Amino acid sequence: MSIKELDLSKLEETLLGDIGCRQLVVEYVNAIDLDTAATIDTDTETPRSIIETRRRVLREVNLRQGQPQFRNRLILRYGNACQISRCAFPGLVEAAHIAPYATSSENGVHNGLLLRSDLHTLFDLGLLAINPATMTVSLHPEVQGMGYGSLEGAPLFTNGTSGPDRAALAERWEFFNSHLARLEEHVAS
Structure with a gap:
């Protein structure tokens, strides 16, 4: 016989139905920290529970903050402020990959920008881009x-x-312009 840790996310639906157990779930969710979240596999398409959602959010934060070598190399190159x-x-300043790391596995300084967290998100969503010809910022009209x-x-x-x-900036520029084109098509229709 072995002792295994109980995964409350598997019992969450049942536990939430009981008033006394609901508080247990809430306390458990609040106790999940970055270290715990980073070690738990939450790669399901859609989180099935608030426990899984909390784990995923904390893991994503940990992944962004967990790029210390990449971030430090960018700081040495560009200084310690948002570019x-x-x-x-x-x-608030994060290391952003120009070509997404998940597809390029490229962690070199030439594939990175130091961006304030909200600008990093806009960049990742294709709502902000750097024009590779002028090296200036362009924003989606929205x-x-x-x-x-x-x-x-x-x-x-x-x-x-x-x-x-x-x-790499040119590839992102194309991604940004495809968003603009979709907006124009939507407005025209």
Whole structure:
């Protein structure tokens, strides 16, 4: 006989139906920390429970913050501030991959940008891009009116270096422009 840890996510639906057990689930979810979340496989398509959702969110945060070598190399190259907004608050500046790491496995400084966390998200969603020809910021029209308009046309800070890989930026530029084209098609129809 062996002793195995009980995975409450498998019992969550039943536990949530009982008032006394509901508090147990809430306390368990609140107790899941980054280290625990990083060791649990939550690669299901859609989380089936709040426990799985909490694990996934914490694991994603851990993955972003868990790129210390990549981030440190980018800081050595570009300084310790966002390359767009110049925000230098350490907890908000993240190492962003230009060509997604999941598809490229490329962790070199030429495949990275230091971005404030919200700008990183916009970049990943294709709502913000760097024009590879001018090295300036372009924003999707949907986000320009949401407090980001002042960043339109802002130069990418490269700290006197050659900057990031322009070919990778060009691929992202195409991704950004495909979003713009879909918006134009939607507006026209």
